Amino acid sequence: MWPRTLHAGEPLEDALGHPIAPEDERVLRSVVAHWDGLGSYTLGEHRHWTAAQWAEHLDDPTLEHPFAADEHGIRSPLLHLTAELHPAARDPTRADWPEIARRFARNAGLTSPVDDQTCRWVAVHSRPRRLDLIANLIRPDGTWQPQPHPLLRHLVAEGRRIATKLGLRPNRATTGALTTAPGLVTPTRGLRR
Template identity: 50%
Template sequence: MLRFWDGDLLAAGPLEEAFGDRAREDGPITRSIVAHWDRLGFYTGGEHERWTAAQWAEFLDDPTHEWPFAADERGAREPIFRLTIDLYRSQREPRRAEWAQIVQRLARAAGLAQTGGAACRWVAVRSRPCSVDLLANLIRLDGAWQPHPVHRHQHVGDEVCRIVADLGLIRTTRPARDASQAVPVPATPDPYRRR
């Protein structure tokens, strides 16, 4: 299930919701980060590996502070984009590397991670099982607003369907409610499982 949230001016609120209880921790929260803007390491020299939730918020808010009057084509000034991906109970939990792949594909489908030209800063946070939040600042480093792809919701929804098929996220067996009701169903081999 996909949830597109209303835009926000600053990232602290949406990040706090995404991180949950971990937002108040003083230490690094890198275990909750599954993917991020591909140029982050170039700008931070690897420091982001030790960032707290507050530092991740600063990272997302930097373009807003640098370009305070930037607005989208409708004049809106809430540059923080948030998308939540919740898997259904019938879907298996992706491994960490699969979550990274999922989020990178969704960031491209949403028009956040473009190859070539200027892209906007984004980060993906996983603080709950079977769920991940993708947050981005739609103001690019050049001060321009990241263009909205036509039919963004449809592009992202279509990509989700492809991801579910490509990664085999649909379970072939249903979890039994109790052992007496279990009915064996043959499972297909997982092509992504190490042998």
């Protein structure tokens, strides 16, 4: 498990697999989903953002509300979840990755269809068979985004539902006896015990 961090650069670098350089002008094209409020907030300019600009965007709530803390007084607002495919699972299509990201975001409590003041999050698919979801848990009003408890149990159950719905599980006859149900491996980075 990875501890929550204070700055978005660290989890974004891990998601991309390389350091983020402020002078790097390449547009980050591996973003597959993001928080629903981003379109109205940026008027569409986020389609041309670099990795450094995405990190800055995720860090903004921390700068705007520097003393925000969770119910335990912890002031490390960035959550980094990583979901990796089981080695025997089929590869999701390009259209599957945004759905996977949104479902994990919903089950992690990061977004809700009835709440328009949810926290900022972004899902990055830049490595094969892996999805990284990075969120700043500080909401626009400065309060902490509530999450289900226990979070890990919710995410494991959702991983199984996603694998079943999208047909990510392989045929047992072709792979032999499997000790675990293949599909999405449990996302654990950034989760506290």
